Amino acid sequence: MRSAKLYRYELPMDSGVILREQRLKVREGFIVELTMDGQTGRGEIAPLPGFSVESMDDAYSQLVEQLALWQHEKEINLEALYPSVAFGLSMAQLELDGILPEEGCYQAAPLCSGDPDELLPKLNAMQGEKVAKIKVGLYEPIRDGMLVNLFLESIPDLSLRLDANRAWTAEKAQQFAKKIAPSLRQRIAFIEEPCQSPGDSFSFAIDTGIAIAWDETLQHAIKEEHFALEDLNGAKAIIIKPTLIGSAERCLGLIAKAKALGIKAIISSSIESSLGLTQLARLAQWQLPQEVPGLDTVGLFAQQLEVAWPGCELPIVSLSDQALIWQC
Numbered sequence: 001m002r003s004a005k006l007y008r009y010e011l012p013m014d015s016g017v018i019l020r021e022q023r024l025k026v027r028e029g030f031i032v033e034l035t036m037d038g039q040t041g042r043g044e045i046a047p048l049p050g051f052s053v054e055s056m057d058d059a060y061s062q063l064v065e066q067l068a069l070w071q072h073e074k075e076i077n078l079e080a081l082y083p084s085v086a087f088g089l090s091m092a093q094l095e096l097d098g099i100l101p102e103e104g105c106y107q108a109a110p111l112c113s114g115d116p117d118e119l120l121p122k123l124n125a126m127q128g129e130k131v132a133k134i135k136v137g138l139y140e141p142i143r144d145g146m147l148v149n150l151f152l153e154s155i156p157d158l159s160l161r162l163d164a165n166r167a168w169t170a171e172k173a174q175q176f177a178k179k180i181a182p183s184l185r186q187r188i189a190f191i192e193e194p195c196q197s198p199g200d201s202f203s204f205a206i207d208t209g210i211a212i213a214w215d216e217t218l219q220h221a222i223k224e225e226h227f228a229l230e231d232l233n234g235a236k237a238i239i240i241k242p243t244l245i246g247s248a249e250r251c252l253g254l255i256a257k258a259k260a261l262g263i264k265a266i267i268s269s270s271i272e273s274s275l276g277l278t279q280l281a282r283l284a285q286w287q288l289p290q291e292v293p294g295l296d297t298v299g300l301f302a303q304q305l306e307v308a309w310p311g312c313e314l315p316i317v318s319l320s321d322q323a324l325i326w327q328c
């Protein structure tokens with residue numbers, strides 16, 4: 001006997017979460033629950049406004065169609081589905097089949113903005129590699145460069161992940177790089193998408209010796225029919241955001257390919273609820289146990305959903321209090 005439930009959740013966000021210049025007051029998404037032979041598997045489908053191609057309505061239509069197929073033991077073609085839908089359904093199936101291990105990687109690269117003195121206690125509490133993340137590109141590139149240089153100078157065993165979200169022209173990216181002493185550049189693990197165009201980012205990496213990572217470029221490229229990771233030249237790392245990329249199988253394929261090519265793969269969040277986020281932590285621990293994932297986003301919420309993120313003290317609302325909108 002197979003049965004499926006579909007919940008729609010709404011979670012209030014911490015004030016001041018801005019996505020693509022819009023305040024995100026509430027995060028919406030779906031949780032699917034598959035039950036078979038007394039076992040249950042869950043998955044989260046949460047298109048991210050401004051980033052996902054699909055809307056909540058688009059995802060809903062596909063979900064009810066696919067869940068009915070699943071219930072009748074018909075084949076589901078994950079590759080034909082929206083990324084968020086493919087991801088959520090495949091994670092529910094992995095959990096149902098007992099394939100997704102319980103243990104998760106809950107270590108985060110702390111996000112830092114201003115003061116190295118504030119960051120030091122957090123970093124000292126980290127086990128293993130000291131790695132932090134800084135968002136750049138929001139202010140003047142010269143200021144960003146000076147700040148990054150200061151962090152690297154004051155904490156000798158720190159490595160940094162930077163994210164510019166394609167904010168810079170080639171010139172601005174150069175202004176940034178000039179402020180970072182060449183001897184410190186190696187400790188920038190990577191900068192995600194420094195320039196507006198991938199070609200400029202690629203040249204930036206070669207000219208400055210600062211490693212880059214593809215995030216938006218990967219999301220665009222993977223939609224191409226003949227996508228091949230080896231065609232995405234020049235990056236030391238790829239950022240895999242499963243909600244924007246697709247099924248767990250697709251993510252596993254990318255991770256395997258990245259390993260073969262000597263590229264770091266980093267599992268990252270698309271601001272999923274604590275339920276989806278803990279599953280991402282489990283996926284990361286299972287596939288990339290050596291790599292700190294980019295999952296430091298539970299603090300953007302005002303509430304957690306059903307499953308607690310370890311160490312997070314935000315109140316937890318239960319799934320059964322969310323709207324059960326469909327079942328079969």
Ligand SMILES: [Mg+2]
Nearest residue numbers: 163165192215
């Ligand atoms: Mg990014």
